[in-house]
Amino acid sequence: MLNIKNLHVNVGGSEIIKGLDLEVGAGELHAIMGPNGSGKSTLGYALVGRDGYEVSEGSVDFEGRNLLDLDIEERAAAGLFLALQYPVEIPGVNNAYFLRAALNAQRKARGEEEVDSMSFLKNVREQLKALKMDEALLKRSVNEGFSGGEKKRNEILQMAVLQPKLAILDETDSGLDIDALKLVAEGVNRLRNENRSFIVITHYQRLLDYLEPDRVHVLSDGRIVESGDRSLAQRLEREGYAFLEAAEA
């Protein structure tokens, strides 16, 4: 599904990603861990095409298309979704209104029929219930005045409604209590199937206890320096990143 080769990304004139290779197959869930400043969020932003994240070298193939040729919204319509570490507050823009506009913009771009208001609301209400979110959040402005946990769950709600092919979760577990973490993990697990893939960026093993990743990668100084199965995350939890430095030495 996703094939990244020798990716280099500059931000503000500094190279943050320095030759990254990653292959994610359909239906797989990959976890990316790594110390602060290693380039995890930069990878997410570069994949969705945020301005200021300049790809200077390398290629990104997404289902046979050159992802780097696409605008931000074209990547979204192609099936890419980034759950932000710090979801943005948008005063005045009604949450449900925005979500339906986004869904229909994607569907229109794909040549699909737009979703009518009734079917949309029925679907959203089901997703809200599963995420134990208050329906009143739909009528409020996007993320405005939401608690940290509500913002993260709102990202998962958007993901559930937009049904991306590849979702990148950037520290979606940060700032969540145990109950909220479980709800978010359940939300992700409900969406998992043989055609949908995930890249989960996290600092902690605890989210991976619920998600059971197929692969775990360690990003350090802009490169993937170690990959393995779930046991790699468990080892990082026990030993920290020091063992990698020891191995490099």
Add this chain to the structure above:
Amino acid sequence: MSALIEKLIPESLPDEPGEFGPLRRKALKVLMQHGFPHRKVENWKYTPLGLLESRAFENATGPSEAPWPELPALPFEASVLHLHDGLLDPARCRLPAGVTLEALAPADVDLSGMDDGSPADAFAWLNLARLQQGWRICVDDHARLERPLLLMLTCGEDFDRVAHPRLKLELGVGAEATLIEWQQGQGSGLINSVLDIELGASSRLLHLIDRHSEETALIERTTVNVNAESSYSGFILDGGGRLTRQDLNVNLNAANAHGAVCGVAVLDGRSLVDYHTAFEHRVGPSTSSEDFRILADDQSVGVFNGRIHILPGADDSHSEMNTGNMLLSRGARINTKPELEIHAEEVTASHGATIGQIDDEARFYLRSRGLSDAQAISLLKFGFAAAAFDSLEPGPPGQWLTDQLKERLSW
């Protein structure tokens, strides 16, 4: 500003006597003594009156010979009062039971708020001096109008004169009504209008304004007198024009009077709006709120001056004012000034002003969910602007105004 006097009070115009004679003469005397405001008059320093000097106005005062335009469709039934080129033809009015229309009498003119010692109120005096038509619209006590009153104001492409319409709307005790002021300008004339609103005890008025003056210069002064237990709510959508000046004074004259003004100006090209609003808390407890937002693109200019004045004795009054402004281009300008003046005890009064631009982070966020860049910008502008209409009560007129806003912002 003598050039303006020559332009707007030409000697060739006859001094029409009649019952308004004494008022006209007083108005002319004030004008001749103090003239029109210039840039050094604080409340007029951003209003480009030089534009009026550069225009050649026709002296005709009678009705235009051009056919009256068809009214644009509204998605709901309304009782229509149509003013074309500043003149109203009573035969065209469709008024429901409980509403009467009659010619304005001199006794209906309230001069108490008019400054006769400076040029500040010159255009209101001019309206009186050159009054062509004045109309009084009365809503009976306890009448609850099911259909809104639509005050449709149109100007034809050939409108090149100066018109001075004057209207007075009176709501009786316990009456409830919705007034929609829908204005579309085209010609290069000047509409210098005065609208007085008198709200009887326990009455309620919802006043919606949708305005796009384009080439027509518009100077309007609206005064609202809110009496005991009554409520005035004004919601304004203004697309501006070459010169749009609005003074809106809301006087809270009795206990438990409430006034609210929520406005959005969406400007582009070389359009300009200059809004001066004032809440006068004369008696307490009384409440007021205001939220005014300007979005200025291209070379447009937006001006907002909001004043809250809590007079001695208006104790226990509460007031809040917010003005939010969004600059959408380097060439656009916004001048915004909230003012508070408090002379009473036990009051709460707050005000805030912000000026910003489209938030790039929010723009990215919306695009990352599938909206195009143009859609993202439109939605952000709409979200910013529509927040001013949050308190608009649900119903067809309110929905219509919100839809008009969507259309203006291409959303």
